[in-house]
Amino acid sequence: MAETDIKGYSAAEKLNKMDVDLIDITLTTDAETIADNAAISVAVEIPNAVSVLGGSGIIQSITLFNLDDSVESPAMELVFIEDNTAFASDEGTALNPTDSGILKALGSTTVSNWSTFTPSTNEMTCKQNIGMVVKAPSTSTSIYVMAINRSGGDYTPSATTALRARIGIVKD
Numbered sequence: 001m002a003e004t005d006i007k008g009y010s011a012a013e014k015l016n017k018m019d020v021d022l023i024d025i026t027l028t029t030d031a032e033t034i035a036d037n038a039a040i041s042v043a044v045e046i047p048n049a050v051s052v053l054g055g056s057g058i059i060q061s062i063t064l065f066n067l068d069d070s071v072e073s074p075a076m077e078l079v080f081i082e083d084n085t086a087f088a089s090d091e092g093t094a095l096n097p098t099d100s101g102i103l104k105a106l107g108s109t110t111v112s113n114w115s116t117f118t119p120s121t122n123e124m125t126c127k128q129n130i131g132m133v134v135k136a137p138s139t140s141t142s143i144y145v146m147a148i149n150r151s152g153g154d155y156t157p158s159a160t161t162a163l164r165a166r167i168g169i170v171k172d
């Protein structure tokens with residue numbers, strides 16, 4: 001492997017310094033009918049997503065859990081944002097990002113194909129090998145995520161805390 005100087009480290013030294021973490025969050029929502037293309041959750045903090053203020057990381061995997069016994073788990077788009085800019089005014093409302101707000105987006109990915117684990121009716125879906133580079137603002141180690149209903153139909157969660165995410169991130 002060629003030795004490349006990356007901020008004073010060889011490529012191998014830099015890779016060995018990177019931290020791998022799993023961060024669990026609750027995608028808090030409202031227990032109401034959420035239309036297709038509306039916000040399921042808005043600007044949920046992912047604390048310590050990067051190691052240092054203004055640092056970067058790579059989102060490598062996402063696992064979503066639905067603990068809602070309704071067995072209603074739609075396709076969702078997860079949008080990662082550098083700060084708590086909301087692309088909707090509240091959960092269950094239509095998207096309305098401003099021009100300056102959309103420029104704070106770090107990227108997005110869609111998850112679907114839920115597996116149901118009976119008899120509990122808990123559900124899970126995974127997205128792996130994402131490789132999305134993210135960067136926190138210069139004064140923070142957090143980034144934010146929001147969830148959007150992309151199912152083509154309505155989604156009605158029965159509880160505000162039933163939707164959970166486990167984000168696998170490689171920290172710089």
